[in-house]
Amino acid sequence: MTEDERTAVDLLAGVARGLIELTSVAQTAMFRLPYPSSLQLALDRVVLAGLTRHMPTPGGVPELLSWCRERRPADWWPLELPVGFLTADARLIHSVGDEATRTCAELASYGRDGVLEQEAETLLAELANTCGTVERFAACRDFLISRPVILQYNPIELLGPAVAHTWKLVQHLYVPVPDRFRVHRVVHRCTGCLLLAKPVTADASWCEGGCQPEGRVLESSHQPEQARALPLGLRLFLALPGRTERAVRSGLDRQTRLLPQGLGLHRVTSPDGNLCVFQVQDREQPIPAALRAAEAAAELHGPLDIVAPDRLAASPGYRENFEYALSDGADVRLLSVSEFTGLRPAGRERNDHA
Numbered sequence: 001m002t003e004d005e006r007t008a009v010d011l012l013a014g015v016a017r018g019l020i021e022l023t024s025v026a027q028t029a030m031f032r033l034p035y036p037s038s039l040q041l042a043l044d045r046v047v048l049a050g051l052t053r054h055m056p057t058p059g060g061v062p063e064l065l066s067w068c069r070e071r072r073p074a075d076w077w078p079l080e081l082p083v084g085f086l087t088a089d090a091r092l093i094h095s096v097g098d099e100a101t102r103t104c105a106e107l108a109s110y111g112r113d114g115v116l117e118q119e120a121e122t123l124l125a126e127l128a129n130t131c132g133t134v135e136r137f138a139a140c141r142d143f144l145i146s147r148p149v150i151l152q153y154n155p156i157e158l159l160g161p162a163v164a165h166t167w168k169l170v171q172h173l174y175v176p177v178p179d180r181f182r183v184h185r186v187v188h189r190c191t192g193c194l195l196l197a198k199p200v201t202a203d204a205s206w207c208e209g210g211c212q213p214e215g216r217v218l219e220s221s222h223q224p225e226q227a228r229a230l231p232l233g234l235r236l237f238l239a240l241p242g243r244t245e246r247a248v249r250s251g252l253d254r255q256t257r258l259l260p261q262g263l264g265l266h267r268v269t270s271p272d273g274n275l276c277v278f279q280v281q282d283r284e285q286p287i288p289a290a291l292r293a294a295e296a297a298a299e300l301h302g303p304l305d306i307v308a309p310d311r312l313a314a315s316p317g318y319r320e321n322f323e324y325a326l327s328d329g330a331d332v333r334l335l336s337v338s339e340f341t342g343l344r345p346a347g348r349e350r351n352d353h354a
Ligand SMILES: [Zn+2]
Pocket: 190, 191, 192, 193, 194, 195, 207, 208, 209, 210, 211, 216
């Protein structure tokens, strides 16, 4: 990445962080005042960059929001982004759901000023510390993965002997569902990704996990004041890949061991008898995903397998862009779930051996 490209990406990440902060303060709607200062500051930088390059610029925060919803960054960004840095259809605000997209969340986590994934890591590190043992932490983490959104408080389930101890350790992580997710006083959860969802029209709905609209089914609660959800960072960077991770763990015929750091690093013995570390990722943007994976591998001082859902790994250009973004020394390999669990031979060798 050239210096100019890095500046362009950093500024885009700044806008994404401003949008994420807006979602955290805007309880009733995305577009209400006051706008967070981080978003206003990012807008000022976008306008300055556009004016010095004689490019059209948004006239204020409302226009910036509408451009983020209706246009691809590649079509209006005043600075030159690296070729292919975002997928062709990327938007920062979802046109149907009117919420920050997963792409926006991934960009907000990009670089040393990243906020969202980092917040999830901090919360998990604190939880691991409180738990004391990896086994207890793993049980708490599995609880969070299986219940990112609790529509209704059920004391019989949560205070029963099977989960009471776990619930005591994790209940502080759940926060009330923001008001803007109440549609006609009803809160919805998608049965596919288990995350927050909204019916938008009679025919259209939206869910945070990006499930296929045709097959999307929503559950609802008519007692929205009881609904609780994990913070956005834990919903998108723990619970969303967590669904796939649980399938991977149960599909392996070998024992996996959770490492207490990061979002979900697991050690497992590979079929050839060597120890390897893997992490399941479910991210829309392959290039930022690869850059984060390379950082994680560097911290591990060893090879890291990134396992992605089959559909994602097979989407056009995903694997190519992921591998393109890895530097020569990055000891990272991208595998689909089927490849990792041995259902299908791996398509590529590890990056540094390719
Ligand atoms: Zn969903």
